[in-house]
Amino acid sequence: MNTAPVILITGAARRVGAQIARHVHEAGANVVLHYRNSAREAQALADTLNAARPDSAWLVSGDLAADGVPEAVIAQTMAQAGRLDGLVNNASSFFPTPLGQIDLAAWHDLIGSNLKGPLFLSQAAAAPLRERRGAIVNIVDIHAERPLRHYPLYCAAKAGLLGLTRALALELAPQVRVNGVSPGPVAWPEDGQFPPEERAQIVRHTLLGREGTPADIAGMVRFLMLDAPYVTGQIIAVDGGRSARL
Structure with a gap:
């Protein structure tokens, strides 16, 4: 019987999510890799992890903003892995929504991926996580507390996720720990939202x-x-000190 902890990572096919999966897998955890559109990358990562340790990685897919999908993802996780010890809410949409240009499509996308999805995933995962005395880690953003110009809806969604993190820590205590990580300038968007000079200014x-x-x-x-059994309800900035100057 496999006794390794099982951790579900959303948005795990690429970039930060894939690196999270590799790190916890290297530490001995089995992983469930969620993806929405990046099936090829997700399968390649699962193949790599299973080659390193057989039967240690599984795949689930779905748009977490859609009704019923978070619950289905947790059900698929339990069916494949048989247990759930950790949930990393990493999947996220990110694009500008200047005031005056916000529409319902942007609302459903940004709120859905950054707040609705994590909320309903966490709710569906609560029972198995309580059983395993597990943990949730939410990927927040330093701009949840210090807004980024032209991104009011994204910032509001991440601010909601920050508040949700602390609320879930209260709701799920003492069995389940809930914390957040707030990145700074890490893994720039791939669609050119930040031109080179703007990136350089942020780094400065x-x-x-x-x-x-x-x-x-x-x-x-x-x-x-x-490795943090006495830490819960915390939001930890991993931003090189950027938020200290904002």
Whole structure:
């Protein structure tokens, strides 16, 4: 019987989510990799992890903003892995919504991926996580507390996730720990939202004077998930000190 903890990571096919999966897997956990559109990348990552340790990675898919999908993802996780010890709410949409241009499509996308999905996933996962005395880690954002111009809806969604993190820590105590990680300049968007000079300016306002890496975020998630039994209700910035100047 496999006694390794099982951790579900949303948005795990690429970038920060994939690095989180690699980190917790390397630490001995089995992983359930959620994806929405990146099936090929998710399958390749699962194949790599299973080659390193057989029967240690599974796949689930779905749009977490859609009604009923979070519950289905948890049901699929339990059917495949048989247990759930940890949930990492990493999946996220990110794009600008200047005031005056916000529409319902943007609302459903940004609120759905950044707040609705994590809420209903956590609710569906509460019973198995309580049984395992598990943990939830939410990927928040430093702009949940210090807004980014032209991104009011994204910032509001992440502010909601920050509040949800602390509320869930209260609701699920003492069996389940709930914490958040707030990244700074790590893994820039791939669609050119931040041109080179704007990126350079952001880095100049970072106390450590450099960008972070997905491994920086993954290391903190691994710590909160597996090595912090007396930490709950906390939001930890992993931002090179950028938020100290905002």
